Amino acid sequence: MQKHYLSSVFEPASIAIIGASEQEHSVGELLLKNIQQGGFQGPIFPVNPKYEEIGGLSCYASVKKIKRKVELAIIVTPARAVAKVLRDCGEHGVSAAIILSAGFAEAGKRGKALQSEILDIARSYNIRMVGPNCLGVMRPAIGMNATFTKSEAREGRIALVAQSGAFCSALLDWAESNGFGFSAVASLGGAADVGFGDVLEYLAVDYRTDSILLYVEGINNARSFISGLRVAARLKPVIVVKSGRNESATRAAVSHTGSMVGRDNVFDAAIQRAGAVRVKSVNELFSAARLLGSGARVKGARLAIVTNGGGPGVMAADRAADLGVPLAELSENSIKQLSEVLPEYWSHADPVDVLGDANAERYGAATKIVLADPGVDGVLVLLAPQAMTDPDACAEAVINVAAKSDKPVLACWMGEGLVARGRSRFDVAGIAHFNSPETGVEAFGYLASYRANQKILLETPAPLSQRRSPDVDSARLIIENAMSERRHVLSSVEAKAVLSAFRIPISPSINVTTPAEALVAAQTVGLPVAMKINSPDIPHKTDVGGVQLNIIEAPGVRTAFREIMENVKHSQPGADILGVTVERMQVRPHAREVRIGISHDEVFGPVISFGIGGTEVEIFADCNIALPPLNNYLSLSLVEGTRAARLLRRFRNLPEVNFEQLLDILKGVSEISCELPEIQELDINPLLIDETDAIVADARIVVSSRHTGTARYGHMAIHPYPHELVSHWQLANGTDVVVRPIRPEDARIEQEFVQNLSSESKYFRFMQTMEELTPALLARFTQIDYDREMALVVVANEGQPGAHLLGVARYITNPDRRSCEFALTVADGMQRQGIGRELMRRLMGLARARNIDVMEGEVLSNNTKMLALCTRLGFRIVRTEERDVVKVRRHLND
Numbered sequence: 001m002q003k004h005y006l007s008s009v010f011e012p013a014s015i016a017i018i019g020a021s022e023q024e025h026s027v028g029e030l031l032l033k034n035i036q037q038g039g040f041q042g043p044i045f046p047v048n049p050k051y052e053e054i055g056g057l058s059c060y061a062s063v064k065k066i067k068r069k070v071e072l073a074i075i076v077t078p079a080r081a082v083a084k085v086l087r088d089c090g091e092h093g094v095s096a097a098i099i100l101s102a103g104f105a106e107a108g109k110r111g112k113a114l115q116s117e118i119l120d121i122a123r124s125y126n127i128r129m130v131g132p133n134c135l136g137v138m139r140p141a142i143g144m145n146a147t148f149t150k151s152e153a154r155e156g157r158i159a160l161v162a163q164s165g166a167f168c169s170a171l172l173d174w175a176e177s178n179g180f181g182f183s184a185v186a187s188l189g190g191a192a193d194v195g196f197g198d199v200l201e202y203l204a205v206d207y208r209t210d211s212i213l214l215y216v217e218g219i220n221n222a223r224s225f226i227s228g229l230r231v232a233a234r235l236k237p238v239i240v241v242k243s244g245r246n247e248s249a250t251r252a253a254v255s256h257t258g259s260m261v262g263r264d265n266v267f268d269a270a271i272q273r274a275g276a277v278r279v280k281s282v283n284e285l286f287s288a289a290r291l292l293g294s295g296a297r298v299k300g301a302r303l304a305i306v307t308n309g310g311g312p313g314v315m316a317a318d319r320a321a322d323l324g325v326p327l328a329e330l331s332e333n334s335i336k337q338l339s340e341v342l343p344e345y346w347s348h349a350d351p352v353d354v355l356g357d358a359n360a361e362r363y364g365a366a367t368k369i370v371l372a373d374p375g376v377d378g379v380l381v382l383l384a385p386q387a388m389t390d391p392d393a394c395a396e397a398v399i400n401v402a403a404k405s406d407k408p409v410l411a412c413w414m415g416e417g418l419v420a421r422g423r424s425r426f427d428v429a430g431i432a433h434f435n436s437p438e439t440g441v442e443a444f445g446y447l448a449s450y451r452a453n454q455k456i457l458l459e460t461p462a463p464l465s466q467r468r469s470p471d472v473d474s475a476r477l478i479i480e481n482a483m484s485e486r487r488h489v490l491s492s493v494e495a496k497a498v499l500s501a502f503r504i505p506i507s508p509s510i511n512v513t514t515p516a517e518a519l520v521a522a523q524t525v526g527l528p529v530a531m532k533i534n535s536p537d538i539p540h541k542t543d544v545g546g547v548q549l550n551i552i553e554a555p556g557v558r559t560a561f562r563e564i565m566e567n568v569k570h571s572q573p574g575a576d577i578l579g580v581t582v583e584r585m586q587v588r589p590h591a592r593e594v595r596i597g598i599s600h601d602e603v604f605g606p607v608i609s610f611g612i613g614g615t616e617v618e619i620f621a622d623c624n625i626a627l628p629p630l631n632n633y634l635s636l637s638l639v640e641g642t643r644a645a646r647l648l649r650r651f652r653n654l655p656e657v658n659f660e661q662l663l664d665i666l667k668g669v670s671e672i673s674c675e676l677p678e679i680q681e682l683d684i685n686p687l688l689i690d691e692t693d694a695i696v697a698d699a700r701i702v703v704s705s706r707h708t709g710t711a712r713y714g715h716m717a718i719h720p721y722p723h724e725l726v727s728h729w730q731l732a733n734g735t736d737v738v739v740r741p742i743r744p745e746d747a748r749i750e751q752e753f754v755q756n757l758s759s760e761s762k763y764f765r766f767m768q769t770m771e772e773l774t775p776a777l778l779a780r781f782t783q784i785d786y787d788r789e790m791a792l793v794v795v796a797n798e799g800q801p802g803a804h805l806l807g808v809a810r811y812i813t814n815p816d817r818r819s820c821e822f823a824l825t826v827a828d829g830m831q832r833q834g835i836g837r838e839l840m841r842r843l844m845g846l847a848r849a850r851n852i853d854v855m856e857g858e859v860l861s862n863n864t865k866m867l868a869l870c871t872r873l874g875f876r877i878v879r880t881e882e883r884d885v886v887k888v889r890r891h892l893n894d
Contacts, residue, residue, distance in 0.1 A: 005128055005815050006194065006202040008095035010139050010184055012072035013042050015146065016063050016094070018085050019076035019101075020046035020054050027076045027100060030148040031136070038152075039143030045070060063088050070094050074136065074146050079103030082132070083117050090125025097122065098146060099131035105190050106133055119192050128198075128815065134189025135165030140182060141208055147187070156181020158289050159203045161196065162215035163188050164243075171215075171282065180286065183208040191220050197228030198815070204232040205780070211237040211293035213285055214276075216267075222604045222717040226274055227785040233275035233457060234779040237292035237450060240271050240278045241285045266601040269625050270717060275457030277450050287439060288446040291432045296408040300377035301448035302328040303441070304370045305351035307382035308358045308389065312414060313351035316380060316437035323445045327351070328376040334369055341365040357388045364397030371405045378408045378447065380440045385418040395422035399429040408432075408447060412440040458744045458783065461631035462723035463674035463713065465667040468503050472675050475501035479678050479703050488703055489536030492581050495699040498676075499684070504668045505661075506696045509583035515558035521582035528552040528585040531560045532698065533568050537575040539683070539700055542615050544571035550585050557582070586688050586695060590654055592647050593686035595623075596666065598673050600680045604717040606673040610666065612644045613686035629720040630670035635663045648689070655691040662689055677715040678703045719787035725846070729794070731833040737806065738798040739842065742791040744783045746805075749795075751778055753805040758828045764863045765825045767885070781810075788813045789820075790846055792839055806830045809839035811847055811855060819854035820847055824866070836869055844873070848892045856889040 015035060021028030028048070032055050035044055045068075046054040049061040060066050063073060063085070073089045075082055079101050089097055104115040115132065122129040130137060136147030140155040149165075151172035160182055162168050168187045175182070183206065186199050196214065203209050212232055219225050232238050242264070271278045277292070279285050303325050307313035320327055327350045330338075335348060342362065347353035354366050363381070370379055381398050385391055391413055402409035411426050411433040413419035426433040434440040464470065475498045482490050490498065496506040510521040511534055522529045533546030541547045545567030548560040564580055595613035598606055604627060611623035624641035626634060639645050639662065650656045665687065672679060681702035688695050713719055726740040742750070754762070755772050762770055773781065784791055791810035797803045807826040814820060822843060826836045847855055855875075859866050861884050867877065875888040 004202050004205070006096070006198060008071050009098065009128065009130055009137060009186075009194070010202065010206075011142060012096070012144070014045070014069060014071050015040065015042065015144075016045040016047055016060075016066060016070045016073045016089075017076070018047040018063060018073055018089075020048050020051075020059065022051065022054055027148045030150070031074060031076060031100070031146070034145040034147060034149075038140075038145035040145075041143065043068060063092050063094065066092065071096065072146075073097045075099045075101060076148075077101060079107075079111070079114055079132070083114070083121060086118050086121045086127065086129075087125075090121065090127055094125075094127060096128045097130070098134065098136055099129060099189075100134060100136055100148065101131075102133040104132045105192070115190065115192050122193055123816075126816065129193040130186070131189045132192060133165075134163075135168045135187035137187070138182065138185035140184075147185075151176050153185055154179075154181040155183070157183055157208070157210040158293060159184040159186075159206070159209045159212045160215075161186045161188065161199050161203070161212065163191065163217045164215060165189065167215050174282070183210075195220055195224055195228075197221065197224030197226075200228035200232040200238070204228075204235050205776075209236065211239065211289050213289055214238065214240040215285075216240060216242040219603045222270075223719070223787060226270060226604075226717045227788055229271075229274040229276055230457060230783070230785060231780070233454070234783045235776045237289075238274075238276040239285055239288040239292065239446075240276050241280065241282065242267055242278065263601055263607075265625055266604050266607050266627075269607065269627055270604050272449075272453050273456055273627050273718065275453045277446050277453065279446070283439075284442060284446075287432075287434070287443050291410075291443050291446060292450060294430060294432065296432065296447060298377045298408060298444075298447045298451050301452070302326050302375060302377045303444050303448075304328040304330070304373070304376040304379045305382065306354060306363070306366050306370060306379060307351050307384075307437075308354050308356055308363075308386065309382070309384040310347075310353055312382045312384055312412070312437045313347075313353055316382060316412075316441050317351055319438040319441040320445075323441065325441060325445050325448060328370075328373065330370070331373055331375055334373040337369045338366060341369070356384075356386045358394070359388070360390060360393035360397040363394045364401050367398050367409070368401045368404075371401065371407055371409070376407065378410070378444050380410045380412065380437075380444060382412045382414065382437055382440070383419065383422070384414045391419045391422040392425065395425045399425060399431060402429070402431055408444070410434065410440050410443055412437055456634065456637065459631060459634050460721040460743055460786075461629040461634065461670070463629050463720035464671050464723065465631065465664075470502040470668070470671055470675070472501070475672075475676060476678075479676065483678070483703060483705065487536065490701040490703065491536070491578055492532065492534050492699065495682075495701040496696065498672070498679075498701060499668075499696055499699055502668045502672050504665050504684075504696060505694060506699070507583045507586060509581040511579045511581050512561070513579040515561045518561040518580060518582055519554060519557050522551070522554065522557040525582060525584040527554070528587070529557065529582050530585045530697070531557070531564060532581050532583075533564055534578040534581045535568070535572075535575045536578070538568065538572060541698075544568050550587075583697075586697060588688055588690050590690040591688040592644075592654075592657060592690070593688060594644055594648075594662075595683070595685040596669050596687055597684065598669060598679060598682035605715050606677075606679075608638065608666070608669055608673060610638050610644070611642050612647070613684075617685060627718055628670045628673040628716065629718070630667055632663050632667070635666040635670075638666065639663075657689045658691055658693055661694050665694060674713060674716065674720060678705060680704045680706070719785065722786055722790075725792070725842075729838065731806075731830075731835065733833060735796065735833075738795045739792060739838070740795065741786065742782055742784060742793050742808070742810075746793065747778050747782045749803060749805050750782050750793075750808070753808065753825075753827065756827065757825070761825065761828055764860055764866065765823065767858075767860060784810075790843065792842055792846075794835055794839065806833075807835040807839055809836075809843045811843055811852075813850075813852065818852060819856065820852050822855050822857045824857075824869075831865070837873070840869070840873055844890070844892055853893060854889060854891055856887060858885050858887055860884055861886050 019028045020032045046059040051059040073094045104111045138153045140153050149169045165187045305316050413422045512518045512521050528550050531548045593614040597609040609625045612620045622643045626638045648657045683700040729739050789812040794806040809824045811820040811822040870888040875890040878887040
């Protein structure tokens with residue numbers, strides 16, 4: 001298998017330090033000392049024309065003077081010298097560079113120009129570049145400390161990736177004092193080339209890493225960040241802490257790294273969609289890492305609390321309410337069993353108060369009963385040391401019970417000296433424990449969030465749902481017409497027409513410019529009517545007296561027209577008034593008003609929002625957001641995350657609304673965000689919905705060509721499932737099959753496909769002996785990023801219980817984005833049916849359409865069938881250093 005392109009950064013065979021120095025306390029001096037003292041076993045080449053020898057090593061005037069291969073260059077020269085140094089590295093064949101020097105994008109216009117220059121140089125020589133303005137990289141397992149920090153990192157199973165060097169230094173100092181180890185530490189700084197996405201992709205398959213910590217200040221490439229995050233989160237826990245949660249902190253983050261910083265709630269939505277967990281502080285970061293890295297998992301979010309004090313139990317319950325962690329409702333059977341083993345005055349509810357005189361036996365019995373309750377997903381056990389309490393014995397009782405359950409048990413032994421030995425017992429048993437009830441609840445919240453976000457991660461919606469196809473072309477014509485007239489706000493009638501093109505039900509409206517026209521329009525649509533000012537300059541019509549509702553008589557129509565015009569001219573004398581719209585008044589006694597919107601985030605692109613609607617929308621501030629595309633599950637999650645969700649359910653005399661139609665409308669709005677990048681803002685407010693149906697009463701759309709590009713869906717942070725590639729095909733033997741991109745739910749049939757391959761076919765595909773795919777490989781093969789890779793499958797009996805794979809072809813784009821590596825496997829019994837040729841033909845066409853120039857792959861030299869197929873498809877055979885492996889390459893545009 002081909003080495004990952006970041007292996008030269010994290011596992012280099014040799015290192016050159018350009019700017020190495022003997023000057024005390026200089027970056028060059030500290031860097032060289034760290035690498036030497038860290039125990040790195042490969043050759044180290046100091047480079048500085050001022051010295052002949054540094055630290056007992058020969059020093060070179062230039063990297064080009066080194067007679068041996070240099071895999072990694074670490075550059076600490078002044079910013080103005082970096083371009084020449086990097087060019088020398090390229091001419092010498094250096095694979096990767098870490099630039100510690102500052103003075104680039106974070107330093108203003110001149111610095112940005114320098115950064116663009118070195119990036120161009122790195123790309124022209126195919127050098128992967130970390131930095132600039134970074135602390136460096138650590139890899140404790142190979143003794144590499146390529147940083148200028150004074151702290152060391154002991155070896156561990158957790159990776160740390162951060163933009164801020166200062167944050168890394170502080171965290172390393174804390175970790176060293178607390179016995180915390182790392183598999184890798186990477187400070188990315190300005191992330192001009194290698195960003196979070198690249199490092200996450202590497203760590204996802206790094207066998208030394210069990211979980212990943214991220215410290216984020218800003219994002220340069222949202223698609224790459226989300227893509228790498230999704231790849232990593234499929235395989236191991238990723239915990240994220242982000243600075244810049246308010247406006248002043250955001251400005252500081254931008255000035256520090258030069259990266260883009262979007263809205264904080266949008267970042268939350270992105271983390272959730274990617275299957276990672278976000279925390280707010282460094283303490284939470286390590287708590288979450290320890291807990292998730294231990295393998296503890298939950299099947300739900302219902303927490304039970306066992307305590308020997310009412311106060312700690314209430315504190316825990318309060319924190320659970322703050323975090324939205326539901327306390328478990330104990331079953332009648334559990335209540336009965338607890339009453340048999342606890343004193344008469346126990347709490348009879350969750351939290352389960354076993355009272356202050358509880359001994360080890362009582363703790364063990366209560367924990368066992370609560371864990372066995374089917375309505376409980378995890379237990380937090382609290383202990384406050386009291387005169388009659390034996391913390392050690394109680395800890396042992398809890399440990400014994402926890403060992404027999406597959407549900408997580410967390411502990412909080414409050415205090416210090418009296419509970420120290422009990423905590424040590426938990427350490428030995430591998431049970432996570434915390435110093436306060438609140439942190440224990442927060443830790444369970446990480447588990448619940450991780451489970452929920454992992455479920456969201458598996459959702460791969462198509463850009464268009466399976467509803468009636470929208471009339472995208474008509475909607476785009478409306479927008480193009482407005483933009484040709486240099487208008488950026490659509491009229492109310494135009495906005496509703498766009499929604500109608502996407503099969504979203506609207507209340508038709510007629511624009512009028514005189515009282516007489518208003519009367520005719522009212523008779524046309526039918527009384528009673530609603531009348532609203534139509535102006536691109538007035539987003540909030542009610543605020544300026546621009547709305548009249550429930551006009552039931554014809555004379556009132558003309559009066560309403562005049563009053564609306566007078567109100568608006570008085571309140572907004574300079575507004576561009578197109579007229580007044582007249583529409584039938586929607587009389588719906590059971591209707592609720594909600595708001596659905598699209599906004600544009602500077603980092604993550606289109607964002608969909610949902611919440612309470614009407615004129616009180618700003619007062620209630622009830623809004624949840626999600627990144628498109630959406631499907632039923634994601635749409636329902638969006639709704640359920642608001643207070644409005646409770647209003648939509650059955651409430652007093654109000655029946656539950658038509659949720660099916662609400663979800664359809666949300667999917668329609670998602671389609672708009674996918675297909676019409678020109679739309680920068682969409683505000684549907686209100687959407688009236690009752691038990692029967694829903695209708696849009698008012699809508700506003702703002703358009704711009706600013707974020708439209710040549711690539712379809714290039715404006716989105718998450719590439720939709722490419723449903724347009726699904727097609728029916730017939731094998732040479734007449735069997736009807738489906739050819740389509742792979743989906744996460746294909747995990748079972750993918751595993752069965754590999755298991756049923758002959759030993760020879762498995763060896764040809766994986767170049768090693770294997771019986772089945774590991775869980776990590778299975779996730780990697782079925783949960784793909786459709787932007788950077790593609791896997792096409794041929795499926796027989798699609799949609800039926802006996803569905804199975806007949807063949808798989810896939811490519812993964814290389815970091816240069818101009819070439820890709822492919823693989824092909826066909827079931828042994830289905831060869832010579834044209835499957836391999838058809839899959840490769842389609843795969844090559846897709847790669848070509850995505851501007852990939854070169855497709856290549858590695859084939860065992862004795863795999864004659866594969867080599868023959870590649871030759872027929874126009875691939876050229878290239879010999880490699882390995883005698884039993886050949887490389888095949890095809891220029892797709894020849």
